[in-house]
Amino acid sequence: MDQELTAWQRKRIELKWRRAFVRQELKARWSLRKVNQRGQRCVVLGSPVVDGSDMEVGDDFKVWSGHRTTLISGWGKLRFGDRVFVNVGTTIIAVEQIVVGDDVAFANDVYVMDSDSHGVEGRPHRQAPITIGDGCWIGARAMILPGVTIGKRVLVAAGAVVTRDVPDDSLVAGNPARVVRQLNYPAGCRRAWHDEWCPCPKVAAVEDTEAVVEETA
């Protein structure tokens, strides 16, 4: 199975990827047509509903929608930084303000809304801005409730219900979400999903070393 690809096979695969990228860029132009300001190289897979009335997205904004529709909506302020990824089935609704930093990933079926919509025991309903810091990874089916500020490079575990502010570089889990532990990243690392594809300096350094080892082997 470990056969070398021929130059022609390689070319075909490359062409397929390029075609897919162009299709996804075209799709983004249509799906993100109501976005007030849009960065470069945005891509969309599937047919999300993106109709926030005051929405701006940075470069490399990526949205997937599939077996469940992804929804980004509301009349509040919606701001997304560069390289934000929103996966299938995620719902993000702003009636006041939701600000998302750079390099943030929302996994499947995440729910983020800055309003409870209804009050409790006759009190006015809770509505307050949500902020999600740079480099956060929001796990599948997590929920972020009104008024929450999440720091930088936070990992929100799958299914967590975040009701309070979260400090930088921490893993939070559970309902209500609690800090499980502090996270350590190499200097210069930008993302909580820090793995072999992370564009951070340490991974680049390891790759360089591997390349040198391969070259000299």
Ligand SMILES: CC(C)(COP(=O)(O)OP(=O)(O)OC[C@H]1O[C@@H](n2cnc3c(N)ncnc32)[C@H](O)[C@@H]1OP(=O)(O)O)[C@@H](O)C(=O)NCCC(=O)NCCS
């Ligand atoms: C958080 C996660 C990435 C694991 O990270 P990790 O650093 O390996 O964490 P650990 O497994 O060491 O867990 C640390 C503690 O948190 C708890 N924990 C981890 N994930 C949890 C979750 N989703 N809900 C509740 N508790 C959780 C563990 O039970 C453990 O508790 P303990 O110390 O009392 O035993 C993983 O559990 C998770 O949530 N993955 C989902 C990722 C996802 O959504 N991917 C979708 C594609 S983007």
